[in-house]
Amino acid sequence: xxxxxCDVVIVGAGLxxxxxxxxxxxxxxxxxxxxxxxxxxxxSVAAGMLAPVTEVEYGEDALLALNLAxxxxxxxxxxxxxxxxxxxxxxxxxxxxxxxxxxxDAAAIHRLADYQRRLGLEVEELTGREARKREPLLAAxxxxxxxxPGDHSVDxxxxxxxxxxxxxxxxxxxxxxxxxxxxxxxxxxxxVELEDGSGIHAGQVIAATGPWSGQLEGVPAELRVPxxxxxxxxxxxxxxxxxRPALNHTVRATARGFAVYLVPRPGGELVVGATTSELGYDTxxxxxxxxxxxxxxxxxxxxxxxxxxxxxxxxxxxxxxDNAPILGPSGLDGLLWATGHYRNGxxxxxxxxxxxxxxxxxxxxxxxxxxxxxxxxxxxxxTR
Ligand code: GLY
Numbered sequence: 001x002x003x004x005x006c007d008v009v010i011v012g013a014g015l016x017x018x019x020x021x022x023x024x025x026x027x028x029x030x031x032x033x034x035x036x037x038x039x040x041x042x043x044s045v046a047a048g049m050l051a052p053v054t055e056v057e058y059g060e061d062a063l064l065a066l067n068l069a070x071x072x073x074x075x076x077x078x079x080x081x082x083x084x085x086x087x088x089x090x091x092x093x094x095x096x097x098x099x100x101x102x103x104x105d106a107a108a109i110h111r112l113a114d115y116q117r118r119l120g121l122e123v124e125e126l127t128g129r130e131a132r133k134r135e136p137l138l139a140a141x142x143x144x145x146x147x148x149p150g151d152h153s154v155d156x157x158x159x160x161x162x163x164x165x166x167x168x169x170x171x172x173x174x175x176x177x178x179x180x181x182x183x184x185x186x187x188x189x190x191x192v193e194l195e196d197g198s199g200i201h202a203g204q205v206i207a208a209t210g211p212w213s214g215q216l217e218g219v220p221a222e223l224r225v226p227x228x229x230x231x232x233x234x235x236x237x238x239x240x241x242x243x244r245p246a247l248n249h250t251v252r253a254t255a256r257g258f259a260v261y262l263v264p265r266p267g268g269e270l271v272v273g274a275t276t277s278e279l280g281y282d283t284x285x286x287x288x289x290x291x292x293x294x295x296x297x298x299x300x301x302x303x304x305x306x307x308x309x310x311x312x313x314x315x316x317x318x319x320x321x322d323n324a325p326i327l328g329p330s331g332l333d334g335l336l337w338a339t340g341h342y343r344n345g346x347x348x349x350x351x352x353x354x355x356x357x358x359x360x361x362x363x364x365x366x367x368x369x370x371x372x373x374x375x376x377x378x379x380x381x382x383t384r
Contacts, residue, residue, distance in 0.1 A: 002028055003199050003200075003201065004032065004172065004173075004198075004201070005191075005197060005201045005202065006030040006031060006032045006198075006200065006201075006202050007024075007029045007030040007031065007199070007203055007204065008021075008024055008029055008030070008031045008032075008202055008203070008204045008205075008206060008360060009031075009032045009033075009191060009192050009200045009202040009204075009205050009206070010031060010032070010033045010034070010205075010206045010208055011034055011035075011051070011179045011182075011205065011206070011207050011208060011209050011215060011216070012033075012034075012035055012207065012208035012209045012210060012212075013033045013034070013035030013038035013039060013164075013174065013208075014038075014039060014041060014042060014043040014160075014208060014210055014345070015039070015043040015156065015159060015160060015163065015345060016043075016208040016210070016338050016339070016345060016348075016349060016352050016353070017033055017035065017206070017241065017338070017347060017351045018033065018038070018039065018163040018164060018166075018167055018340055019077075019349045019350065019353035020162070020165055020350065020352065020353045021033045021167050021172045021337070022081075022163060022166045022167050022170055022172065022233075022353070022354045023353040023354065023356070023357040024225060024356075024360060025167065025170035025171055025172045025204045025327060026170050026359065027357060028154075028281070028330035029360065030171075031063050031171075031172045032172070032173040032174075032175055032200055032202070032374060033167065033172055033173070033174070033175070034175045034177055034178070034179050034192060034194065034200070035174075035175075035176065035178075036176055036177055036195075037176075038160075038174060039157075039160035039161075039163075039164065039166060041210065041211075041315065041316070042069065042211065042316055042318065042325030042345060043101045043156055043159075043160050043211050043311050043345065043346070043365065044156065044157055044160060044308070044315075045232070045257035045314070045315025046156045046234075046315065046346050047123065047153070047156070047233055047234060047261065047263045047273045047274065048090070048153050048154040048155055048156035048159070048263065048271070048346045049096075049151070049152075049153050049261065049263060049346070049347070050070075050071050050074060050151060050152045050154060050346065050347045051151045051155060051250075051252075051347065052064060052067030052068050052071050052151065052347065053096075053121045053122070053123065053148045053150060053151050054072075054098050054146075054148050054151050054252050055067075055114060056112075056119065056121070058115060058322065059075040060112065060322075060323060060324070061119075062091065062324065062371040062372075063323065063324045063344075065368070066324075066348065066351060066368060066372070067344060067347055067348065068381075069351050069361070069368060070344075070347050070350055070351035070352075071151075071152070071347060072347045073350035073351055073354065074091055074152070074154070074165060074347075074350055075091065075093075075118045075289045076350075077083075077349075077350035077353075078090075078091040079266070079308045081162050081163065082162070082167050084166050084169055084170075084224060085162050085165040085166050085169065087161065087162045088155075088157075088158055089154070089158065089159050089162045089163075090154045090155030090156065090157075090158030090159045090162070091152065091154050092152060092153050092154070092155070092265070092266065093152045094149045094248065094250060094264075095147065095148060095149045095150070095151065095152065095249050095250075096147075096151035096152070096219055096249055096250040096251070096252060097126075097131060097134055097135060097145055097146070097147055097148070097249045097251050097252070098112075098145060098146040098148065098180055098251075098252045098253070098254075099104050099128075099138065099142050099144070099145045099146075099251060099252070099253045099254075099255065099300060100142070100143050100144045100145070100253070100254050101139075101141060101142060101143065101253065101255040101256055101299060101300060102141070102143060102256060103143060103257065104154070104171050104256075104257065104300060104371065105143065105144075105253075105254040105255065106143045106144035108159065108185065108254050108257075109144060109145075109146055109254055110125065110144065111335050112124055113146050115128060116148075117147075119146075121150075122148070122149055122150055123146050123148055124146065124147040124148075124149075125144070125145075125146055126144065126145035126146065126147055127144060127145070127209050128141075128142045128143045128144055128145065129313060131143060131144065131145025131147075134147065134248070134249065135247055135249065135251060137246055137247070137301060137302075138250065138251070138300060138301060138305055139245070139299060139300050139301065139302055141172055142300060151250065152250070153250050153263050154302065155265055156320065157347070159346070167264070169235060171311075175194065175200070175280060175287075176351065177193070177194040177195050177196060178195045179192045179193070179194060179216075180192075180193050180194065180195050181194075181216075181217035181333075182186045182191050182205055182207070182216060182218030182219055182335060183199060183201070183215065183218060184218055184220075184332065186297075186332040186334055187194075187332065188332070188334045189205045189320070189330075189332050189333065189335035190219075190334060191205065192205060193218075203253060203334065203337065204334055204335075204360055205334055205335045205336070206335075206336045206337075206338055206345070206356060206360075207330070207335065207336070207337050207338065207339060208338040209220075209316065209318075209339055210227075210318040210339060210341075210345075211227065211228070211229035211230075211281075211316040211318040211327075212229075212267045213225050213227040213318060213337065213339040213340065214226060214227045214228065219332065219335070220271075220331075220332065221331065222331075222378070223330055223331040223332055223374070223378075225320075225330075225337060225339065225340065225374050225377065226317050226318075226320060226321055227318050227319065227320055227326070227339055227340045228278075228282050228376050229276045229280060229316035229317070229318070229319070230276060230277075230316065230317040230318075230319040230342070231275070231276070231279045231280075231282060231314055231315070231316055231317075232273060232274035232275055232276055232277075232287065232314065232315055232316075232317055233273075233274060233275040233276070233285055233289035233290065233293065233313070233314045234271065234273040234274045234275075234293075234310065234312075234313055234314070234315070235271070235272040235273070235293050235294070235297075235309065235312050236269055236270075236271055236272075236313075237269070237270045237271075237292065237304070237308060237309055237313045238268055238269060238270070238307060238308040238309060238310050238313040239264075239268045239270055239306040239307055239350045240268075240270075240306065240307070240308070241268070243303055243307075244268050244308065245264055245268075246264060246270055246301065246303060246307070247262055247264040247270065248264070248300070249264075250262070250263050250264070251300070251301070253296065253299075253300045255296045255300050255301070256290070258295075258296045259296075260272065260273070260296035260297055260300070261274070262297060262301060262329070269279045269310075270293075270307060272293050272297045272304075273293070274293075275289040275292060275293065277289075277335075279282055281316065283312075283314040283315065283316065284314065285313060285314050289312075290312050294332050307362060317341075317342050317343055317345075318339055318341055318342060319340070319343070320340040320341050320377075321377065322376075323342050323343075324340065324342070324371070324372055325338075325339065325340040325341045325342070325344070325348060325352065325372050326327055326338075326339050326358050326373070326374045327352060327355055327356065327359075327369045327372040327373070328355070328356075328369050328370060328372070328373055329359075329365065329373065329374065329375075330374055331374065331378070332373065334358070336356060336360070337374055338356050338361060339350055351368070355368060355369045
């Protein structure tokens with residue numbers, strides 16, 4: 001079997017793997033990315049929200065700092081990609097409107113708004129009437145809203161296509177094969193073996209393996225990362241010309257205690273998401289998932305009934321025990337992780353690529369990445 005060599009081999013050509021490959025190649029590093037179906041998994045299923053404020057969770061302060069750094073990096077990242085490729089990177093700076101359906105929902109979003117304000121985040125509380133002024137097709141019953149000017153969205157499929165082009169233009173080698181294992185010599189990762197039995201030898205391996213990260217063969221058992229798949233079903237609807245734009249901003253709703261989001265795209269697509277289920281690697285679209293999404297979407301946007309249902313698909317979020325990613329050293333020399341992005345993969349794409357490129361260049365973990373090391377999980381194991 002043919003053997004190849006390069007400076008860095010990246011396992012996984014989702015947004016994270018592609019962006020990291022592009023950044024490294026732009027620095028003059030020889031990069032190979034391996035994936036049988038580039039960009040076809042989580043990166044293509046996602047809705048593409050850039051939502052550091054509206055998705056903030058109580059007590060996740062270090063993650064918030066990373067999320068804010070990445071949302072700030074997105075415009076420059078998109079601009080660079082567009083200049084290089086002549087294609088859109090899919091960034092839509094629309095702001096996000098969080099809305100509440102009934103009085104209990106309103107109490108919940110007001111509590112969250114208090115927390116967001118305490119963190120210094122920019123939010124503006126609205127009455128139901130004010131929310132409907134911004135989005136006239138919302139249901140008359142909407143009781144309150146919160147306007148978040150800094151949360152945007154990206155057409156993630158467009159971003160995948162543009163990153164693939166950018167990778168090609170910067171000389172990244174794409175190998176459309178599955179990696180069967182990381183090759184290890186002593187205590188050092190030295191490359192990967194592909195499913196056809198051939199090898200790629202590299203000074204550095206980066207695992208951008210998303211929900212499959214915990215299963216990467218070749219990684220010693222004690223260094224495996226606790227990344228698990230968290231299923232999400234998502235719908236893509238088409239808004240007829242007569243109703244466009246159905247929404248001007250991303251709308252997130254708490255509707256009778258259920259969470260749903262609606263992300264409009266300029267061409268008339270409306271993405272509705274997402275369910276959350278612990279069902280392992282099951283990516284079947286279940287009737288109950290589609291029902292729940294449509295039930296909640298039509299409660300807040302009644303014209304949902306008039307939209308064409310174009311696609312129902314399920315994907316897997318790469319979840320970690322603390323909802324934060326794993327960025328950097330694995331404990332095995334020569335192997336870095338770029339994984340565990342959970343609900344924030346599209347958002348965290350620019351900052352992950354930047355931090356991983358810096359780690360490769362300097363051999364040190366950048367300060368912003370320090371809280372997101374794999375070692376935080378082995379420490380938990382040792383104290384038990
Ligand atoms: N960030 C959206 C989701 O995980 O559904």
